[in-house]
Amino acid sequence: MKNNDLPRDAVRFPSVNDSIDRHGNGYRRRDFLKIIGTAAGAAGLVSVGVSVAPEKAQAFAYEPYYTDDQLTTVVTSCAHNCGSRHVLVAHKKGDVIVRLSTDNGEYQAGGAYGKDTFEEPQLRACLRGRSYRARLYSPERLLYPMKRVGARGEHKFKRITWDEALNEIAQKMVQLKKDFGPTAILDQSYAGASYGVLHKSDQIEGLLGRFLGMFGCRTNSWSVPSYQGTTFSSRMTFGTIQDGNEDDAFAHSKLIIMWGWNPAYTFHGGNTFYYMRMAKQRGCKFVLVDPQYTDSAAVYDAWWIPIKPNTDAAMMAAMAYHIFTNNWQDQKFINKFVLGMDAGTLPKEFAGKENFKDYILGTYDKQPKTPEWAEPICGVKADDIKKLAEMYARTKPAALKASWSPGRASYGEQYNRMAAALQAMTGNIGILGGCAEGVGKAWHSESVAYPYDENANLWWASIKSDRWAHCVLNYPNVKREEVGLWPREDNLDGQIPNIKAIFWQGSDWFNQLTNINKEIKAIDKLELVVCMDSTITPSGIWADYLLPIATHFERHDVALPWYKGHYYIHRPKVIEPLGESKTDFQVFTEMCYRLEQIDPSLKNLGQRYNPRAQRDYFQNPDAVDEAYLKAWWDGSVQHHQHVTMSWDEFKQHGTYKFKLSEPHVAFRDQVTKGVPFETASGKIEIFSTYLAGIEDWTKTQFGYEIPYIPKWIEPFESLNHPITKDYPFHLISPHPRWRTHSIFNNIPWLRETYEQEVTINASDAKKLGILTGDTVEVWNERGKCVVPAYVTERLLPGVLVLFEGAWMDPDKDGVDRAGNPDFLTLDNPSPAGAFAYNNAMVQIRKTDLVHRPGWDDLAVARSSVFRRDM
Template sequence: MSLLDKSLKRRDFLKGTAAAAAATAAFGLSGCSTGTAQDAGSDGAHVVASDTSILADAGEWMPIHCHQNCNQMCLNMGYVVDGVVVRQKTDDAREDSFDCPQQRGCLRGRSLRQQVYNADRIKYPMKRKSWQPGGGENAHGELRGKDEWERIGWDEALDLVVGELKRVYAEYGQDAVICNGWRWAPGSAMFPVIGGAVYDTETESFGCWAFQTEALGLYSWGDHPDIMMGPDKYDLPNADTIVLYGCNPAWAQHSSMYWLNNAKESGTGFVYVGPSYNVTAAQLGARWIRVRPGTDTAFLLAVIYEMIRLDGERGDIIDWDFVNERTVGFTPETMPEDATTDENYRDYILGAYDGTPKTPEWASEICGTPVEDITWYAELAAKDNKVIFFHSYAASRYLGAENLPQAFMTVSALGGHYGKSGHGSAAIYTWDAGDSGYRLIQHAGGEYAYIDNLVGSPGATGPNRCIEGNSWWSSLAEGKYLSTSEGPYDLGSGDDPTKLRANTPTYHAAREMPVNPRLMFATCSNFMQTRGNLPTAIEVMRAADTCISLEIKYSLTASFADIILPVATHWEGNDDESWGELCWPSPFGDGNGQKQRKDALLAWRPLVKPMYEAREEKRICRDIVERMGFDADDAYPKSNYDQWLGYFLGMRELSEDLSRWEPVITWTADDNRKHHANYPEQQGKISFDQFMADGSYVVRRSPDDRRNYIGYRDDKLRIGENGEVVVADTAWPRPSRSGKLEIYCQFKADNVNRTGLNSEPIKPYANYFVPNRGYQDTFADWDAKVKGAYPLQAYTPHYMRRAHTCYDNMTWTQEAFRNPVFMNAQDAEERGIEAGDTVVCYNDFGRMLRIAQPLQGMMPGTVGIPHGVRSLFDESDPAGIVDRGGSEQMLSDGQQSNYFPQVDGYNSLLIEIEKYDGEALVEDCDRGPFLAAGIDAEGTPAYVAEGMYEGKEA
């Protein structure tokens, strides 16, 4: 018996799915307006039909791979009837409790049915009608994004792809092949085998917090900086106050609200720092400390000044024991041995070296924070107050924010808020949000290893083959780029004696490298929509010889391709030879394939057979490798099915007494026969079949559990080579050169200044410098405070409606969360803008439209543009393209940060907003799906597509 029902033959399956899909079609027909008779009737019909199926036990609940990149790791279940998912639910396998919580999904994951069955699915291999291979005029690149499409077969499509790869390699070499995709995506692993490519390296979500992480004495889990170092959920109520610095977990890490609300109910107070009073702050009743976008370093320097002043006046602010024992560089007496200057940080803050004391008055002019709030925050950070300082990475996704992490660390260190119950300082991010510490469920590796040789792939194509950060599109347009590191930024330092890892690469003097973008290959990435400088992206894509896209949906990047290869979702697979070709989805769908939280392991498996002519991505890439004349096993040594089973069977739970790692999944000889495997038998906590039926396994914990964690007090534990419990990272010493928290970090300065990108060297401590694009640039005359042409600072918050560009094609989420631009109410009034008005957001780089939503809870001069929307270009205006979809990427260029070239300055947007005098926008949920012209019939409803199975109408 297979995991997917063998009893249903393909012919019967096609008939059944056509009928079932027609029954489920009702869920996509309603637009933004609700309550009409038609809406009620169609929705009601679906509810009745799916309820009847569930009550009649006509199908089966199966665990869903929530396969997009929000990284919340939630559980969703799909009810499958005759090969179609007719209903979804979330975790109900156990009673919900704080000790053993349900792993509940959000509105995005619970709407996934609308993505899998969306009309914008890429159904067949397609070729752009006006394109022909060979480059030159045959490409007709000027029609990319406008042209019609024609359906072709898989053999023809793969022949075209391979033919163009061979031609471009022969004529131009690897510098002409551009790979746009995460390094662990199957497509990225292909290029080191077939001839190489130019990749990108950027910090993405992590901003400048990934800047020299270990050098400062902080910790990275993979490429996640300053994570796993806060207290876990049981210690949050022990804090008097929790600071949320730039955090909005109610939208970005919703699972953490359980832990934070529990702390609130226990009496813990909250403080929120940022440019807008967001929904998390409102839910928790937080005090709002206003700080303008990108000015956080100035704010924190003034806080440090006040801590010094207040401690001198009355004492009991700075924890001198902690500073002297656990840090270096704050005073002359604590300078590190490798210091090349005698500049200590306390004297810098007091103005000894630049003549500018970092007073609240100095900072307030820059950051906009009232002087009294800066003083209050300094008092809050005092050593006798039990405070946990949580930060997201949002405040560091700015140009010129390189010193923010070191300044943030310094405030926490001066108050001694490390290594004690009720204290803490760390990131709050994805699965680690609010429940920090090492994972209680870990993978044993060895014979269960589930990772292909994916992560290091860019380095295998040769040194310096990565374009860095914001400069991606401008470098491709110019045909050259500067490289400061031989590999991606997060592959770690080769300087073993320093013990530095992950987010501390070894830099070298910047090298100019050639690039000639003839063939653009997009895999597991909607890179046109997710990287800044979209106007230049359009030019680069239209100038290339060939653009290839492996896609699930008709994204912006796919619409600019010449060949589109349809990729199956993680809901689709087949392990039944009698049905058709065997296939299994890759475990790497959500970025790294890991479906777990600290104390929970989530199940998933394919729910339905492959739809249309879509194929699994690794299978597509294996075909390309083999047609290129190479061995596909060199790129993909394990099958997806083996990776999938090995992932779950290799999971081990740490025993309550911390003495051993025990299998989570029970596996028997019968399981090997049933699942066509050959893994060792083992006794675990739950059988494999029960695990799949429940959808998850959750470690039951308690307040007295020895596994509970406090950062910088407890060592991190992991599985040893023989399955034993070993220390992965000691609480002390830290991974820095000194083994302490480095308020003065010589390695940071030496390493970064080696690039030569900035004529003014960065200091070993968190000094202030004017960002390359920041608040000061909103003025035509800073001294006279005369505003310039672009007086508004725009940043790009995460939004509940989508995860980056994923989920944004689902009507349910579109209806629940519109697509606004948030702006200060006074700024809107001064411009004659009211809620609901169509406005144009613009600067020298581009223009886009959104619907205005003025708010009182925004600082004057600030704008929030929820990021990730799908662009809709209007090219009729001779003044340039207007994006009626409203992408924030229209408003940026290739400007790099002051010192850290790999950072993406997503939030460093300077703009103006005006009421739009052209055709007003309609709500995007009323706009209809994005369809491939010439393939999909115009007017196709959003979730009913012709030809879902072999030409039959669903």
């Protein structure tokens, strides 16, 4: 959008070379510097002790700078999976947001400026949320439907109308379904850019799954990149992923073990640091088990135990050994609540099977899992393993927070299951200040405002998300275990999907899944790729059609907390959608009407998909969206959660914060009231009756056998693997603080705080002649990327850290110049679905190859290629 295309009341911010006097007249930069210099000289002539009355400021640094009483204030929220969703307060002039603030305590019933209590803390946005104006009005903002006119990935698109885009996509969908069957279209939605109770991109409940399911052509992506191994562990052990406490429970812990967890960067619940700081003030001790010494460890003065990546289950097994042999386990808790911890708690029907204690003591395999056994595997001294085991077993209550990160590896589920075994054997489950967290979902929200349909979210095949490229490249010569094909009870069971199209809705998965070079090879075999987003993402560059989606500032919705946090935030339409943006719900509704015109078998598809709407919904969605949201509030929220605040009051205040009578603790009712756990046995299943009962693993989505008790299994690649002869460094790719995955990567404000770089230990860097700031190449047989180096002693030797989410920029040879680690990661299938993000063995050296740090740093915004044909 050019300056002269802005709305009449839009604010044009001056450039860095502009200077403005108090009357709004422009000085030339040279004159302005002269004035500053003269003033500075005059100031130097004032004698010490002489009082000079300061003048009242007559102007801001630039004008116009509106004060709050000149602006309209609207309460809304963030929308992404950063670890929480918090209040954003938009201050707008006309239809332009000129600044953002956050919760100050007054945007709730009974609120007042400055209110911030233990029961109702402020929901303050982080820097990512506060920077959102830069994303909203970014040069990369997608404003019009676009169609590819060059090769995929060549950046060549032309502007087309919505009619052209939707008609062409609908025609192609019907053709693909007819020619290749009901598995031809792959659903790769996720909650990247569209997440609320109404406008939802999500693998399970989302609008795309509903759309493709009702159309009758959908291959689902069943695994979640962030925590699939953890999800498996929680379901096998507890029968649910709702195994988390609300974060206020941390304030009551006497020991917090941050296992692979850096809450300064990846909090789960927006007030995590507030409550952990409270625990620290009350005398809580902190431990960090992690290859790198993190900012969180520094803040809490934690005991840092550096560990070789992906060897966590071995160290935990050794801790269990030390606890068992010293008889420190909580046997009373085990006998009452745990299945298969030892011979006495083994189910009768599995009496001859190995139990967890037998495995730890080496009864069957003749290898006791002693701390001395674990030391060479994990690189942690046996004495440190013993010390931590004693601290955890003999401190009550203690919180072992097993973060998702170590589980993002081959056999990552074994780490999470081993952590659950430690949590159970010490009796730290279901008590205030303890912790059972794997997935960590806590308070339950009513999450869907649109109606269910009997055909919604159906799929005719479901594969592991990052195995789509393998499936496409090798079809039909693919085994189900290679792609994690989910079993079905019909004639499609076992049949490999013939994928010919991808829909990306609210996801930048092409940039975010493992082994990107393999994806690049596969995408040219597809006949249709549609990207629905508000921003021109790296995924969009490889699409055939780009559909501009309204941001959460430009549609009506309600924000949910993200796994933790007991509140709702009203999300009104703050401004009208920029350009020709539409909501996902508008696009899918209109697509349904067009599909039913092409295919008579889809009779009334539009009305069934969006029963409250008429055909004009594509142009006028506001009344319908309001009706859905009010019905959701009046029904689900007020009825099920006993909220007395009316919908109109909620809209007026902006937030609703639940006041709980006591901190929410996962499984408190099971431990104190005898409520059964949600497993088949009604107990915590360290011995999984489900896994023990599987006879033919080839008929499952896993494909390979998974132990029915937690065990240490050597990962695909590690520092203990022979591959170190060629690739001696273990690369891990944790989440950064300044991005949410790839979202916000193009925000200059945030890029000023951090540069994408690879962190290397000082001793390793010295051997290789690498200094901080040197450009290096990091590579393995899967790919290569180029980044600057950062040298530190806060990292275990032999380990490299390269944060995930950088917007890829491959050259003609497939070398990524932006530093995206997923050019190096494995897409091999871990049986329980864990993604091997942290499993890459690599080599590193100084290089003359070019590093291009980001789209925003280029002389001309790369978005210009999307504007030239308008």
